Amino acid sequence: MAAKRASQPRSSVWLTPEPTTRGRRGPERGSGAGSLDRERIVAAAVRLLDEQGDAKFTMRVLATELGVTPMSVYWYIANKDDLMELALDAVAAEIKLPDPAAGLDWREDLRALALSWRRTMVSHPWAIRSYAEYLNIGPHSMRFSACAQAVVARSPLPEAERPAALSAVFQYVYGFTSMESRWLEYGKEVGRTADEFLEEVAGSIAQAPEIEAGGGLMERRAGRSLDEMRDSDFDRALDWLIAGMCD
Amino acid sequence: MAAKRASQPRSSVWLTPEPTTRGRRGPERGSGAGSLDRERIVAAAVRLLDEQGDAKFTMRVLATELGVTPMSVYWYIANKDDLMELALDAVAAEIKLPDPAAGLDWREDLRALALSWRRTMVSHPWAIRSYAEYLNIGPHSMRFSACAQAVVARSPLPEAERPAALSAVFQYVYGFTSMESRWLEYGKEVGRTADEFLEEVAGSIAQAPEIEAGGGLMERRAGRSLDEMRDSDFDRALDWLIAGMCD
DNA sequence: ACCTGAACACCGTTCAAGT
DNA sequence: ACCTGAACACCGTTCAAGT
Numbered sequence: 001m002a003a004k005r006a007s008q009p010r011s012s013v014w015l016t017p018e019p020t021t022r023g024r025r026g027p028e029r030g031s032g033a034g035s036l037d038r039e040r041i042v043a044a045a046v047r048l049l050d051e052q053g054d055a056k057f058t059m060r061v062l063a064t065e066l067g068v069t070p071m072s073v074y075w076y077i078a079n080k081d082d083l084m085e086l087a088l089d090a091v092a093a094e095i096k097l098p099d100p101a102a103g104l105d106w107r108e109d110l111r112a113l114a115l116s117w118r119r120t121m122v123s124h125p126w127a128i129r130s131y132a133e134y135l136n137i138g139p140h141s142m143r144f145s146a147c148a149q150a151v152v153a154r155s156p157l158p159e160a161e162r163p164a165a166l167s168a169v170f171q172y173v174y175g176f177t178s179m180e181s182r183w184l185e186y187g188k189e190v191g192r193t194a195d196e197f198l199e200e201v202a203g204s205i206a207q208a209p210e211i212e213a214g215g216g217l218m219e220r221r222a223g224r225s226l227d228e229m230r231d232s233d234f235d236r237a238l239d240w241l242i243a244g245m246c247d
Numbered sequence: 248m249a250a251k252r253a254s255q256p257r258s259s260v261w262l263t264p265e266p267t268t269r270g271r272r273g274p275e276r277g278s279g280a281g282s283l284d285r286e287r288i289v290a291a292a293v294r295l296l297d298e299q300g301d302a303k304f305t306m307r308v309l310a311t312e313l314g315v316t317p318m319s320v321y322w323y324i325a326n327k328d329d330l331m332e333l334a335l336d337a338v339a340a341e342i343k344l345p346d347p348a349a350g351l352d353w354r355e356d357l358r359a360l361a362l363s364w365r366r367t368m369v370s371h372p373w374a375i376r377s378y379a380e381y382l383n384i385g386p387h388s389m390r391f392s393a394c395a396q397a398v399v400a401r402s403p404l405p406e407a408e409r410p411a412a413l414s415a416v417f418q419y420v421y422g423f424t425s426m427e428s429r430w431l432e433y434g435k436e437v438g439r440t441a442d443e444f445l446e447e448v449a450g451s452i453a454q455a456p457e458i459e460a461g462g463g464l465m466e467r468r469a470g471r472s473l474d475e476m477r478d479s480d481f482d483r484a485l486d487w488l489i490a491g492m493c494d
Numbered sequence: 495a496c497c498t499g500a501a502c503a504c505c506g507t508t509c510a511a512g513t
Numbered sequence: 514a515c516c517t518g519a520a521c522a523c524c525g526t527t528c529a530a531g532t
Contacts, residue, residue, distance in 0.1 A: 010436055015451050036496085045532065069498050071526080080525065108319055132376045132425055135433060161483065163476075168484030171426060175418030178379055178425075186382060189257055204262050205384060230408075234482060236408065236490075237415030244491025283515085306506065316517050318507080327506065498531070505524060510518070 010058050012135045013082040031218070036068060038076050045087045046124075054126035084130055089138025091127045095120045097147045106154040113148055114238060115175045118180075125181040133176065156223075157245065165245050172241060176234055195226045259382045260329040283315060285323050285333070292334045293371075300432075301373035331377055336385025338374045342367045344394045353401040354489050360395055361420045361485060365427075372428040379423065404492065412492050419488060423481055442473045 007077075044065050049057050059080055063070040077083045096116040098109040121128040148170065152162045187197035224232075291312050296304050306327055310317040326328045343363040345356040367377040377383075395417065399409045434444035471479075 014256035045272055072497050129379045132379045154363035164480040164483040167480050171422030172419040222388040233414050236411040244487035432527050
């Protein structure tokens with residue numbers, strides 16, 4: 001999607017200051033059903049992305065949803081890439097941040113942060129996919145990372161190592177969640193649970209002659225469901241990470 | 248790209264047994280310049296993806312590169328998604344595996360595996376992006392994960408915890424590398440080094456009033472280049488992970 | 495200031511036809 | 514068995530025009 005036109009360098013909504021005239025209007029203009037603005041457009045985009053997935057999300061269906069012609073939308077946003085960045089940041093606003101006044105240990109707060117990031121992303125698979133394509137530097141996203149930095153700032157780690165600590169935790173969470181939602185989505189598309197789907201795939205792989213059997217990576221352990229296993233593997237790895245950081 | 252047509256569930260090349268008649272020919276047919284087959288198609292795809300990026304990679308330019316009509320390619324592969332999966336697995340073949348006979352500590356082998364995965368992916372940014380979209384269960388990819396499993400099998404970890412260990416390491420590496428190559432590519436697109444680009448972005452963010460300053464996440468430490476910092480953060484986090492796993 | 499309609503330059507892919 | 518040409522059903526977006 002990004003950089004479709006030939007050699008135009010791609011940029012970011014966040015780096016091109018928005019002309020405040022557009023989509024910004026005073027309170028005198030009542031929010032009648034048909035009035036368009038950035039906010040309404042982004043909200044509709046997020047809703048459609050959630051409901052139908054990013055593959056089916058086009059400027060044309062967005063316009064239809066808004067009861068408007070495709071080109072109307074372009075009055076408020078420069079292009080689809082910008083809209084995706086806006087939608088991405090809107091989702092970042094949903095991530096619950098721990099209350100610093102609660103007085104929890106920094107490790108618990110870091111854990112909580114990781115968990116709520118994961119929860120949010122699993123419910124917006126298109127968003128986590130967009131991470132691979134867009135810079136994610138909107139205000140809500142920055143608010144999240146500022147919060148994360150404040151949490152590690154309370155740790156005993158020397159200042160020079162804090163970025164590595166954040167990197168370790170959140171790159172891991174990103175990787176894990178990305179993988180997780182890919183399986184969930186695949187399963188949903190073929191109409192099964194992730195459990196069933198993964199088992200089918202494991203079966204096919206085991207039979208394919210040219211594929212050397214992975215031997216165990218995909219198999220259930222102790223009769224637990226895959227959902228349970230996923231959760232506990234996630235927790236376990238997080239524990240290791242945080243434990244390792246403190247020696 | 249995946250699942251473009253409306254409600255057709257997406258599948259995978261690896262799950263739909265290839266009719267061996269196609270693209271498989273006896274040795275009697277010399278590999279003349281114009282002869283098409285799966286192998287040649289996939290090789291050309293990888294080359295084009297490397298050179299021009301996935302945004303510009305279309306079936307039409309692929310066909311042109313092969314000196315053939317777009318639809319010729321479809322005799323050998325079912326669709327573009329399948330081709331991407333094939334290309335993805337071709338790249339997985341490049342990942343260097345540690346020699347189990349070298350007698351290194353399992354931790355060193357795990358590290359080596361992570362490093363060579365990262366190196367391979369950084370040189371094929373389209374491939375790491377494809378991870379978010381496709382099942383990655385081709386023979387070379389499975390060979391890689393079988394190797395990784397063999398390595399942790401040599402660790403003192405109880406069997407039930409090995410999947411979590413693998414998950415921790417490789418999800419982290421995936422997340423890190425994904426982020427890394429996104430910045431590298433963005434920088435390249437606007438014609439600067441990742442260093443310069445990141446600095447510019449940090450500058451813009453600092454100035455944007457609605458964005459709460461991240462405060463330090465993006466700043467250099469001790470005058471080192473970003474490349475150096477990236478490498479050392481990566482190493483540090485890997486150490487933590489592996490150390491944490493062993494208590 | 496805001497919205498439309500028609501058009502452009504693309505996509506991936508189907509299908510009937512050629513050799 | 515392999516390859517082509519024309520066409521279909523889409524995309525995002527430009528541009529000139531309307532109100």
